Amino acid sequence: MLSVQNLQAGYGASQVLFDISLDIREGEVVTLMGRNGMGKTTTVRTIMGLLGPRGGVVEYDGRAIGGLAPEKVARLGFGLVPEGRQIFPTLTVRENLVATAANRLGAKGPWTLARIYDLFPRLGERAGQLAGTLSGGEQQMLAVGRALMTNPRLLILDEATEGLAPVIRAEIWHVVERLKADGQSILLIDKTFSVLKRLADRHFILEKGRTVWTGTGADLTRDHDRVQGWVGV
Known part of the structure; x- marks a missing residue:
């Protein structure tokens, strides 16, 4: 469905993404995790066409879409819930x-x-x-x-529960579970590690603009110490 390979991007003279790779299959829930400032939102902005890539490949259903205007990306079937609502x-x-x-x-x-x-x-x-x-x-x-x-076709949630009361967070996560059960493809950026581990099919961890780890929930448990160093959980 979506494939990102060796993505590079930045703002002005500042490069933020150096080597981001991830993929999302139809009907999957996938996470992007990492501490603040590691490139998660910049990755989303680049996928959505809000920021032009400096290198690498973004493909959607086998079609290169890196550098497309945001409205054209949206018309392909991307739905974004941006950070800050x-x-x-x-x-x-x-x-x-x-x-x-x-x-x-x-x-x-x-x-x-x-x-x-x-x-x-x-x-x-x-x-x-x-x-x-x-x-x-x-x-x-x-x-x-x-x-x-x-x-x-692909719903992207960028920090959808940040700053919310616990009862509202629980409601948002319940909705995500319903969407997953219905087969909605979802990319999640969030810090609620315990929920992400249970809810998502696969995970990608970013560190200083690079993809440094990928795996399933079971892999997260196995590599807990390494993951803790990158995510801070």
């Missing part, structure tokens, strides 16, 4: 959800407002409320719902 604060909950809604790839049983409200009942209760007046947790739910309304 970035909802539209002056639009209502409902308007946020329908603003970018699409089913360009002809998904069977596409996401609708009713399905989003079933997934996140609070959004249904606040459908007419301005998004900027929602709590942080509700805004995160809205960001996830908005991405799902694009009917993505």
Whole structure:
């Protein structure tokens, strides 16, 4: 589905990614882990076309997409829940959800407002409320719902539970579990190691802009000491 090989990228004179490799298969949940500043969000921005690659290959279904404009990447079936949520604060909950809604790839049983409200009942209760007046947790739910309304083949969650109350985190993780059960392909960037270990199929760990480890949950247990050094758990 998605293959990233030897990716390099940076900002101005500062190079951030030196050698990132990862892949995601159809229906998989895959994580990107590592301490702050190791290149996780920069990797996502480069995959999404928000930052141009300086080297390496990004392929989607065998097609090179490195350097494509962000809107073209999104139309291929990528749904991003960005770090910091970035909802539209002056639009209502409902308007946020329908603003970018699409089913360009002809998904069977596409996401609708009713399905989003079933997934996140609070959004249904606040459908007419301005998004900027929602709590942080509700805004995160809205960001996830908005991405799902694009009917993505690959959903990318960048720090989807950061800074949230434990009860809201649990709700977000429950939703991710439901999506996984439905076969949604997901790339997760998060620090909740215990949940990621249980939930994801495979893991990639970054250190100073390089992929330094990859494996399954069982591999994480076996290599616990090494992983602890990279992730800080």
